[in-house]
Amino acid sequence: MLAPSPVPPEAVAVRDLRKRFGAAEVLRGVSLTAREGEVVAILGASGSGKSTFLRCLNLLEVPDAGEITVAGEAVRWRQRRGGRVPADRGQVDRLRARVGMVFQGFNLWSHRTVLENVIEAPVHVQGRERAECVAEAEALLAKVGIADKRHDYPAQLSGGQQQRAAIARALAMHPRVMLFDEPTSALDPERVGEVLAVMQALAEEGRTMLIVTHEVAFARDVAHRLVFLHEGRIEEDGPPAETIAAPRSDRLRQFLARCRIGVA
Amino acid sequence: MGTLALLGFGPGGWGAALLGAAATTLLLALAGFALGLVLGGLAAAGRIAGPAPLRLLATGYTTLLRGVPDLLVIYLLYFGGSAALGGIAGWFGHAGYVGVPPFWVGAVALGLISGAYQAEVFRGAYAAVDRGQIEAARAVGMHRGLILRRVTVPLVARTALPGLGNVWQILLKDSALVSVTGLVELLRQAQVGAGSTRQPFPFYLTAGALYLAITTVSNLAFARAEARARRGLP
Amino acid sequence: MIDIAFLAESLRALAAGLPLTLGLTGGAVALGLVLAGLAAAGRLSGIAVLDGLARLYVFVFRGTPLLVQLFLIYYGLGQFRPDLQALGLWWFFREPYWCALLALTLNTGAYTAEIIRGGVLAVPHGAVLAGRACGMSRGLLLRRIVLPLAARQALPAYGNEVISVVKATSLASTITLLDLTGIAQKLIAQSFRALEVFVCAGAFYLAINLAIIGLVRLAETILAPDLRRPRPV
Structure with missing residues (x-):
């Protein structure tokens, strides 16, 4: 490469991801690239494969x-009877250490x-x-507002x-990418805001984040990109505000209608 | 000689002998428990993650040892142990009867028995471990051994503690059965005293009281340990 | 090398001890259940004296080895032979069988009392409230709601307790009774073939346990029809 690229480098790139559980084909060829500093919100009905995608x-x-x-x-693979597995456990562990994961159930x-x-x-x-x-952990806990609970x-x-x-725990690894798997779905409604506020601060720092969520308003206000998964495929992929205001597919329109949030 | 003097610490009193025997009982139970911890841990690991033959072996062990009277196991090791040792000694040209040390017969028997129960406790505790916490460990890049050491084993140990307390209680009481081998633990010492003074009642009553004291104290100790271990558990 | 003839001979000899083992088990389980019911009622009565007595009984019998209890009753009380004769009780305490039955009953009664108490305490409060709301009397509530729910809750633990009684009957052999274990010990001492005899005696005990587990399963399907799995067609 001679000229410096105007776009930031790729943080995560996925090509044609497929996954089935028994008879159910959960992911039917998903491709997605997130660049450094990009915040991608992944929406989809339950069973659309969004959590499986993130966990892959x-x-x-x-x-x-x-x-x-x-x-x-790139993850290296090895063929085994009944399918393929990662070729190198050490590589998997190294890769996981570079990816921070925040779970629905903490x-x-x-x-x-x-x-x-x-x-x-x-x-x-x-x-x-x-x-x-310890010093760094205390700073992180202060940042997420629970230093007194350490x-x-x-x-x-x-x-x-x-x-x-859990977010502080994931950040402590200095991850290149943060994955959030429905981080607010298990919370009482009055607790959702405090977690979203922390996530918004991280987004503003320029962290790369992939967020599976039902919080459409958060996706619209914070994410750079919105991806809508339906039945294991990416149905829409675009800037959040436009995509939410004018969905191209009926499925996203129906999904947004069911979410019944003030989209205006 | 009055009953109190009989059980006291003066000349002709059996107090010191009974207390010493109580210490033997404790040692015996501790040795059995430690051995059971190893056997139980191995059997649980075999049942959870072992290949089919190992799983079968571990299941057979826990089923058999929990289903057969403990006294029978002690007889097997006491008589069978000396026969086996005699056989081994025979290979080396030593003829005749070889006695096995009763303490170790007792400790091994109690270890085998309590190991079967401890295996069940560990298995139950493992089944109760929150899979999400293991997954979180995988997600930060811990390898298998590290997950086992830093997450799974501490979580299993905490959950298993009340069950282990029960096994310890059973074991303490089972240790009285080892008296049939002639080992002078608490009950055997009471028997000796009862026989030589022809006053069995105060001796067995005292033995019972000492057992009650030991079980009560260890109950309290386990309750404290549980309270400590429950820190952070809902 | 397996000596079939010796195994067969051992099995035949051991079978003679089966009635004693089964008789002690059945007797102790039945009488122990009555005693346990009384002790559990005492603990749940809310009357301080009854609660305290039941608590003491359970504490002492669960906190000491059965073998000590047995020796205390059989050998220990023998010391008071003249008094027992004067009371007309000597015929009972003279017999190892009765002493074994008494010790086993007292012992299992203490454990079973806690199992019953646990079962009753586990009955959901809402079920009791609902019964009261339909105007059930205390007795009716106990009979129709509390005990059936407590029984199904306590059944697995009770099944384990019955199996412990089977195993505990082996202690009768230490006071000269020839139950399964008593005969096994005699055979081992005569033949010095501990493993073979152990296998034969163990087989008897495992068979008894298996039968008990089957009975508990049967009781479970009767007591908890809503938890019964539909039969695969």
Whole structure:
């Protein structure tokens, strides 16, 4: 490359991803590229394959076909009886360490305090200095607004606080990409805002984020791009405001109508 | 000699002997529990993640040892153990009867029995582990061994603690059965005292009281440990 | 090398102990259930004296080894032979069989009492409220709502307790009774073939346990018809 590219490099690239569970074909060829700093909101009805898609990106699910590239490194595969598997477990672990994941159910480690949750992977997976990790974890917890809870156990926190702790845990790995799998779906309605606010701040920092969500208003206001999945395929992919204001497909129109939010 | 003096610590009193025997009981139970921890952990791992033959073996072990009277297991090891040792000694040209040390017969028997129960406790605790927490560990790039060590085992241990407390109680009481091998643990010492003084009632009553004291204290200890372990668990 | 003849001979000899093992089990389970019902009622009565007595009984019998209880009753009470004779109770405490039955009953009664109490406490409060709302009397509520719900809740634990009684009957062999284990011990001491005898005696016990598990399953389908799985067609 001679001339510097005007577009930022690819953070995640996925080509023709396919996944079936038994008879059900959940992903039927999904291709998507997210560039660095891009915030992509992924919408879709339940069963559209959006969570499976996200879980394939860090190989929590192994896709049957298709290629995955994270930060320029493509996942290597090996054929095995009954399908393919990643060729190199070490590569998978390395890749996962570069991708932060935030789950619908928080999945904080219940036997460790909030601070211990945050420093666990930096210390034990990345092998970093404990003291340095603690200092950084405290800064991250302050950033998500729960510094005072650092010595509490997850069960002592509200859902919103747990999810913010889970976001801090994911950030502590210095991930290249953050994946959010319906991060507010398990929360009480009055707790949703505090988590969305943290996510918005991250987006404004220029982080690369892929967010599976039902929060259409958040997608419209914060995301750079909206992807609508339907029955395992990408049905629409465009700028959020325009796409929501004027959906091209009937399916997105029906989906938005069911979400019944103030889209105006 | 009055009953109190009989059980006291003065000359001719059996107090010191009974307390010493109670310590043997505790040691015996501890040795059995530790062995059971290893056997139970292995059997649970075999049933959860082992290949089919190992799974079958582990299932057979837990089913058999939980279904057969503990006394029968002790007899098997006591008589069978000396026969087996005699056979091995025979290969090396040593003829005649070889006795096995009763303490170790007892410890191995209690280990085998409690291991079968501990395996069930671990299996239940593993089934109760929140899969999401394991998934979160995978998602941050932990490899299998690290997940096992840092997430799965601590979570299983916490959940298993009340069940392990029950197994310990059963084991403490089962240890009295080892008295049939002649090992001078608490019950056997009471038997000896009862026989030589012809006053069985105070001796068995005292033995019972000492067992009650040990089980009560260990109950409290486990309750404290559980309260500590439950930190952070809903 | 398996000695079929010896195994067959052992099985035949052991079978003679089966009636004693089964008799002790049946007797202790039946009498223990009555005792447990009384103790559980005491604990749930809300009357401090009854609650305290039941609590003490359960604490003592669950906190000490059965073998100590058995020796205390059989050998320990033997020390008071003249008094027992004067009371006309000696015929009972002289017999190892009655002493074994008494110890087993007292022991399983304590464990079963806790199982019953747990079952009753697990009855959902709403079910009781609903019964009251339809004007059920205390007795009717107990008979029609509380006990059926408690029974199905307690059944798995109770099944395990019955199996423990089967195993516990083996302690009768320590006071000269020739139950399955008593005969097994005699055979081992005579033949020094511990493993073969163990396998034969173990087979008897496992068969008994299997039968009990079958009975518990049957009871489960009768007590919890709503949890019954539809038969595969």
